Amino acid sequence: MATLKDVARMANVDVSTVSRAINNTSYVHPDTKARILASVKELGYQPNVIAQSLRQGKRHTIGVVVPRLHMTVFAEIMQGIEEEARRLGYATLICNTEDDSKTERECLTRLRNGFVDGIIIAGTGHNGRLLRDIRSSGLTITQILRQQDTTLSSVIVNYENCGYEATKYLESRGCREIGLINGTMKIAPYQERYNGYHRALKELGLSETSAISSSPVNSLEYGYQCALDLLEQNPNLDAIMAAVDVQGIGAMRALKEQGIKVPEQIRLISLTGHIIGGMLETTMTSMEMPAHEMGLKAALMTIRDIESPTEPKTPPQHLVFTSSLVERESS
Amino acid sequence: MATLKDVARMANVDVSTVSRAINNTSYVHPDTKARILASVKELGYQPNVIAQSLRQGKRHTIGVVVPRLHMTVFAEIMQGIEEEARRLGYATLICNTEDDSKTERECLTRLRNGFVDGIIIAGTGHNGRLLRDIRSSGLTITQILRQQDTTLSSVIVNYENCGYEATKYLESRGCREIGLINGTMKIAPYQERYNGYHRALKELGLSETSAISSSPVNSLEYGYQCALDLLEQNPNLDAIMAAVDVQGIGAMRALKEQGIKVPEQIRLISLTGHIIGGMLETTMTSMEMPAHEMGLKAALMTIRDIESPTEPKTPPQHLVFTSSLVERESS
DNA sequence: CTGAAAGCGCTTACAG
DNA sequence: CTGAAAGCGCTTACAG
The missing domain is CATH 3.40.50.2300 (Response regulator)
Known part of the structure; x- marks a missing residue:
């Protein structure tokens, strides 16, 4: 993979100028910019998101921890989350726990250490301590569907x-x-x-x-x-x-x-x-339940909190939806 | 979050020593080690995987790109992949494309730039060029269930x-x-x-x-x-x-x-x-089809190739499974 | 046995 | 308008 340095060398400028040209983060002379973009294209340069993350301390990614997707309402919620996250410029990473608390702990530990800015979780209820730790280390946590802890935000059903x-x-x-x-x-x-x-x-x-x-x-x-x-x-x-x-x-x-x-x-x-x-x-x-909308809302709440400049973070919010009866043949 | 530096300061040693103590990467005097581990514990230190990745050029993570999980055989394949990946010390990140080529392109682009060491994909067939690019930039790619390109490895069914x-x-x-x-x-x-x-x-x-x-x-x-x-x-x-x-x-x-x-x-x-x-x-x-086993094999093939020291990578491998008839009431 | 230094690939004040 | 430098948090040769 080509790096910023390669582009800089090819375009005869400093890496900082390349960075600015690519990110439109300050004025760059049109000629220079053209030269740089040509090099970017020729080298097929793609920024390394890992380096960006490390530098910026933000990853524009949220992790979603669910027990299962297969044949459950979580699949629908997931679609809502992904849709809203995408709209707001965030990527989503899914982790399946199969409702196993050990697997859940592994997922959470991995996610917290740099992968994501926030976590949406339908938890097993066995890692409450860990979740609060993660929260107090600065990551946003939103509970979806399962509210195990009222000190953490949630989007649930009555x-x-x-x-x-x-x-x-x-x-x-x-x-x-x-x-x-x-x-x-x-x-x-x-x-x-x-x-x-x-x-x-x-x-x-x-x-x-x-x-x-x-x-x-x-x-x-x-x-x-x-x-x-x-x-x-x-x-x-x-x-x-x-x-x-x-x-x-x-x-x-x-x-x-x-x-x-x-x-x-x-x-x-x-x-x-x-x-x-x-x-x-x-x-x-x-x-x-309005699963899709609940997903949207959970993503929105999470990302808003991530991007909120206040510190300490905003107090927990709880969104409660109501299910409605759909009559079909079985009753 | 506490960093290596915090631990080093607290234990009165250099960060390099802390790193060695934690990773058991060379001998550290038992007393020093004890002091370091005590500090690690007290500070609740967790290594930042982003920094590790950047430094080591390896992330021990594979991305899985599938059209859908909900009510499909991919859910079962996914379980196989996750099981084997976990066994081999790898994490998995799932991306849903809903069989949309644009979404697929976004997922792939995001994954390639530092998130993962390899990708397992059931593709739309519309991003062949991008996939080959990613392959030639050094990431391992394994096609699962859908073999759209014989130059890339695959695990499929006849x-x-x-x-x-x-x-x-x-x-x-x-x-x-x-x-x-x-x-x-x-x-x-x-x-x-x-x-x-x-x-x-x-x-x-x-x-x-x-x-x-x-x-x-x-x-x-x-x-x-x-x-x-x-x-x-x-x-x-x-x-x-x-x-x-x-x-x-x-x-x-x-x-x-x-x-x-x-x-x-x-x-x-x-x-x-x-x-x-x-x-x-x-x-x-x-x-x-033996979906679970196919998932295991896909993960194994992928991780083996990631860890293979040969460069250029090994030639594409194709694993073909056979489905068997299960008679039930509908026929 | 441990420290000091370099560097992974970026971004961003700071100069000029 | 652009360059040089510092630094995100780690790991790993290189010394000693």
């Missing part, structure tokens, strides 16, 4: 309300034995969805049936397994709420194998719907 | 055979009017799947019915639209081959809406299956 509304909806459709497929309560959204479910049941005078399996939470198998568990726990089950879409898909398969008809015998609803719900053989009713 | 075998299989199940949902022929795998399909039809004396829509190739809508097109083109259609899973899911929905039974009236097969196929209401027969 999950409690989401679980509450879905339960009320099912009851209004005549269901009395409503089961919940959930995830570990250590992760905020799962805890809150459960709270909403619980509150609604109490108000309605209904009793609880819920399941948590041991497979990775965001998997089809998890939903499949949990659905079978629910059926065993409660033979009179007449509705299933799945925390996320993939669980719902797995549950649908389990019901099919048991010869149970959806929605005739059991109504099914996903609490975190995304695009696939409308394209299944039996389309799935779901609570849907 | 798509021609895949299309051929699937067609023969459907014929053996009694199908005579076999439709193909494909993607743009400019992308190698689509062209090759078509070739295999075509070859089989010719051998069997059957005629062609195929569809390409205008939505993004990897989308549910695309499959849905194409299925409707196929039905219109050929009222006697008795089988559909979808290039990828999401297309197959969309097609299944279209058939359901038309009141057509799968597999009784139309058999359905996906040429690029992954995990979701086994969890649908009607599980989907598909040709499956």
Whole structure:
């Protein structure tokens, strides 16, 4: 790769002049500039972003740390983040943690040491200390979808309300034995969805049936397994709420194998719907969040904070969105 | 963030000694070392990888450029790549292009200028020149799944055979009017799947019915639209081959809406299956590739080449895998 | 065993 | 309008 020095030599000027000509950072005589740009072109010069970063202390890059992208709402959020970041001149680096706290720690450690100016994370909840350290070392951190720490900014959904509304909806459709497929309560959204479910049941005078399996939470198998568990726990089950879409898909398969008809015998609803719900053989009713917009907002908040000149950084901001019910065939 | 200098000052030694102590790069007196490590701990020192990279000319990072992760086989390949990279001490940065050549160019340009030592790419086919430039500037490039350029290494599947075998299989199940949902022929795998399909039809004396829509190739809508097109083109259609899973899911929905039974009236097969196929209401027969292993191999090839001391780099290597048929309910 | 110096490729006050 | 110098945070020959 050609460097500034090579260009300078070829154009017979100092490297500083080349830098100025390329970045339009101060006036350069048109003739000189022309000569320089010709050399740049001939050598195919490309600035080394690593050197720029080191020098400027800014990398115009944000890191995004998510549990999974595959078949989850994170894929949609990611698109929003990328779109907004691109618009504002930032690149994005994605890291998958598979909801493993050790992997997450590795990702965070790598990102903090110079790769990025800020981090958007849907965390495992196990690296709270590290996250606060990173924050206080000057990087911007925004929590997305999972608010594990109120001292850090966040863009989330009112999950409690989401679980509450879905339960009320099912009851209004005549269901009395409503089961919940959930995830570990250590992760905020799962805890809150459960709270909403619980509150609604109490108000309605209904009793609880819920399941948590041991497979990775965001998997089809998890939903499949949990659905079978629910059926065993409660033979009179007449509705299933799945925390996320993939669980719902797995549950649908389990019901099919048991010869149970959806929605005739059991109504099914996903609490975190995304695009696939409308394209299944039996389309799935779901609570849907404005994922794309949430991504946009998270990117905007993050970049604004990165570029804010105030020190210490601005206080944490919390943006709460609401999911809305999209009725389809499964309920 | 604390720097080497801070640690050096605190431990009363030179920065070079700190560097040596931390990296175990030469003997340091145990007492000095202890003092240094104590300071490191107290200051919470973390090396700045940007500075390390600039200095060493190596970043121990590979970039992965893919069209999409969401609901595609790339998600699975990605897991393989990440697993192997991690094992070998490399980090991975993912870039989504959404199969847009402009976005792809931006990603590549950003990555080349210092971010990574090598790139694994499933390309759009529109930046061949840029890729060769990057290659000749010293970065390792490995094509995954899409071999657009034989002068660059690749890890792919024998798509021609895949299309051929699937067609023969459907014929053996009694199908005579076999439709193909494909993607743009400019992308190698689509062209090759078509070739295999075509070859089989010719051998069997059957005629062609195929569809390409205008939505993004990897989308549910695309499959849905194409299925409707196929039905219109050929009222006697008795089988559909979808290039990828999401297309197959969309097609299944279209058939359901038309009141057509799968597999009784139309058999359905996906040429690029992954995990979701086994969890649908009607599980989907598909040709499956060893995606995880392909990811491992791509990462290994890439990192081996990065670390190979020979200059110019080793000649391109091509690894070809074969898909195998997994029979499920849809056929 | 450890320090002083050079340098990775840039940018940016400071002169002139 | 342009050059010379310093410095971002490291690593690594070179001395001693």
